Amino acid sequence: MKHIKTINKANLKKTAAKGGCGKCQASCQSACKTSCTVANQKCEREA
Amino acid sequence: MIHKYKLSGYNVLLDTNSGGVHIVDDLTYDLLDNVQPPFEDTCPQKIIDKLGKIYNKDDITECYDEIVSLYNDKILFSEDDYEKFALTSVASPIKAMCLHVSHDCNLRCKYCFAATGDYHEGRMLMSLETGKKALDFLIEKSGDRKFLEVDFFGGEPTLNFDVVKQLVEYGRSREAEANKKFRFTITTNGILLTDDMIEFINKEMNNVVLSIDGRKEVNDRVRVRADGTGSYDRILPNFKKVVETRGKDKDWYVRGTYTKYNLDFSNDVMHLYEQGFDQISVEPVMADPSMPYAITQADLPRIFDEYEELMKKITEIRDSGKFINFFHFMLDLDQGPCAIKRLRGCGCGNEYVAIAPNGDIYPCHQFVGNEEYKMGSLNDGSFNDDMKAEFAAAHVYSKPECKKCWAKFYCSGGCNANNYIYAGDIHNAYKLSCEIQKKRLECAILMKALTMLDTAE
Numbered sequence: 389m390k391h392i393k394t395i396n397k398a399n400l401k402k403t404a405a406k407g408g409c410g411k412c413q414a415s416c417q418s419a420c421k422t423s424c425t426v427a428n429q430k431c432e433r434e435a
Numbered sequence: 436m437i438h439k440y441k442l443s444g445y446n447v448l449l450d451t452n453s454g455g456v457h458i459v460d461d462l463t464y465d466l467l468d469n470v471q472p473p474f475e476d477t478c479p480q481k482i483i484d485k486l487g488k489i490y491n492k493d494d495i496t497e498c499y500d501e502i503v504s505l506y507n508d509k510i511l512f513s514e515d516d517y518e519k520f521a522l523t524s525v526a527s528p529i530k531a532m533c534l535h536v537s538h539d540c541n542l543r544c545k546y547c548f549a550a551t552g553d554y555h556e557g558r559m560l561m562s563l564e565t566g567k568k569a570l571d572f573l574i575e576k577s578g579d580r581k582f583l584e585v586d587f588f589g590g591e592p593t594l595n596f597d598v599v600k601q602l603v604e605y606g607r608s609r610e611a612e613a614n615k616k617f618r619f620t621i622t623t624n625g626i627l628l629t630d631d632m633i634e635f636i637n638k639e640m641n642n643v644v645l646s647i648d649g650r651k652e653v654n655d656r657v658r659v660r661a662d663g664t665g666s667y668d669r670i671l672p673n674f675k676k677v678v679e680t681r682g683k684d685k686d687w688y689v690r691g692t693y694t695k696y697n698l699d700f701s702n703d704v705m706h707l708y709e710q711g712f713d714q715i716s717v718e719p720v721m722a723d724p725s726m727p728y729a730i731t732q733a734d735l736p737r738i739f740d741e742y743e744e745l746m747k748k749i750t751e752i753r754d755s756g757k758f759i760n761f762f763h764f765m766l767d768l769d770q771g772p773c774a775i776k777r778l779r780g781c782g783c784g785n786e787y788v789a790i791a792p793n794g795d796i797y798p799c800h801q802f803v804g805n806e807e808y809k810m811g812s813l814n815d816g817s818f819n820d821d822m823k824a825e826f827a828a829a830h831v832y833s834k835p836e837c838k839k840c841w842a843k844f845y846c847s848g849g850c851n852a853n854n855y856i857y858a859g860d861i862h863n864a865y866k867l868s869c870e871i872q873k874k875r876l877e878c879a880i881l882m883k884a885l886t887m888l889d890t891a892e
Contacts, residue, residue: 390497391459391501392448392460392498394505394510394891395457395888396455396769399455400454401509401516403775407775408520408773411582412772414530414531414787415782416782416783420762420763422801422853423718423849424781424850425765427766427777427846427876429772430771431771432582433773
């Protein structure tokens with residue numbers, strides 16, 4: 389495209405169907421403890 | 436819902452519901468102020484006439500077609516259809532615990548949310564017996580979750596390190612029969628760290644969080660001992676030793692707090708980096724606005740500038756081929772957490788609880804000592820499942836401001852404790868924190884996008 393460069397190919401919607409396994413880390417247990425960011429956590433679902 | 440912003444000479448366009456990120460030209464940026472679904476087959480003449488005063492008319496129609504194409508591909512103006520997941524997946528096992536082994540501390544940090552370590556409940560250490568009950572409770576409540584996270588917290592947990600060691604041993608002894616794997620972590624101020632402690636921590640703890648605020652004068656202004664003297668000179672060599680002897684496969688962070696006293700906190704991040712620490716988390720203080728160190732709305736423009744400055748400094752380091760990780764700029768635009776995970780924040784009160792030294796159970800460390808939010812006790816076996824359900828239902832669709840916010844799938848409703856303490860209810864967004872979070876995300880999204888731009892279509 390000439391005017392728009394799309395950066396990422398992933399679509400959050402695709403993750404909804406198979407998501408929610410709960411194996412990932414609790415978001416506050418890593419290095420925040422006061423300001424929660426979830427999007428910087430890793431998915432730990434086994435393929 | 437879309438969100439667009441200008442930063443460092445780039446126009447960034449985010450599609451909230453798909454997570455799609457696009458870098459766009461000025462024409463697209465301006466055209467998006469004038470168009471939204473439902474789209475027509477060709478660009479409406481009145482829009483061509485309006486923008487035609489600035490842009491070439493053929494370019495406008497071409498750009499319109501690109502926007503419609505992305506809309507049809509469901510990565511622009513995509514629908515929000517996650518609410519059904521928020522309403523159905525509420526009952527979660529408990530998988531993480533903040534274990535307050537010490538409500539005592541050898542520092543008197545001026546901004547301490549825990550009332551210099553005792554959470555207004557009197558100085559107290561957790562007994563081994565209570566700690567074992569806590570691990571038993573976690574195993575019992577963890578359902579099919581294999582990995583159980585336990586953070587040794589305080590106060591200062593090294594003041595009760597014998598209990599820490601015995602609890603790690605106890606936890607390990609139960610792993611096989613319970614089919615669980617403990618991931619222990621510890622958060623320490625570093626004052627008491629000995630070689631033996633460091634060896635134990637580096638062997639047993641999946642993550643260690645080392646509390647230091649940055650430059651000596653910044654750290655020592657607020658992170659002081661009972662006699663008022665600073666902690667920097669004592670903790671820095673200890674932290675260096677932790678990191679130098681730590682296995683490459685294990686996580687660690689130096690974690691600082693910035694306040695009104697150091698709004699130029701990018702210099703503190705750089706100071707920590709220059710001291711050899713390349714895993715860094717530095718966060719804004721959360722405090723009553725009347726406190727002299729508290730960050731207020733008036734500080735936000737300065738803070739926003741500082742995050743941009745930090746972004747530039749980190750980019751320079753990475754461009755020179757060196758590694759640095761800033762926790763709140765971490766973002767994976769291709770393979771982050773699933774949409775379900777993103778509906779709720781940390782999981783406090785639902786997947787995550789805190790245990791006080793006396794065995795009382797709270798939704799998280801920041802609620803400890805608040806009688807209204809006491810969930811139960813390990814001593815009498817009580818546990819308030821209704822309160823757990825209340826926290827499970829605290830997702831982005833039950834928080835009015837979050838529901839309409841572009842950042843909802845990144846911060847996931849923010850910190851419930853901050854919402855409660857500073858905005859009166861776990862469902863009310865704490866605006867000051869939101870504004871900072873959004874700025875950090877804008878920087879993080881752009882930084883990541885630029886690394887992926889070469890392969891973008």
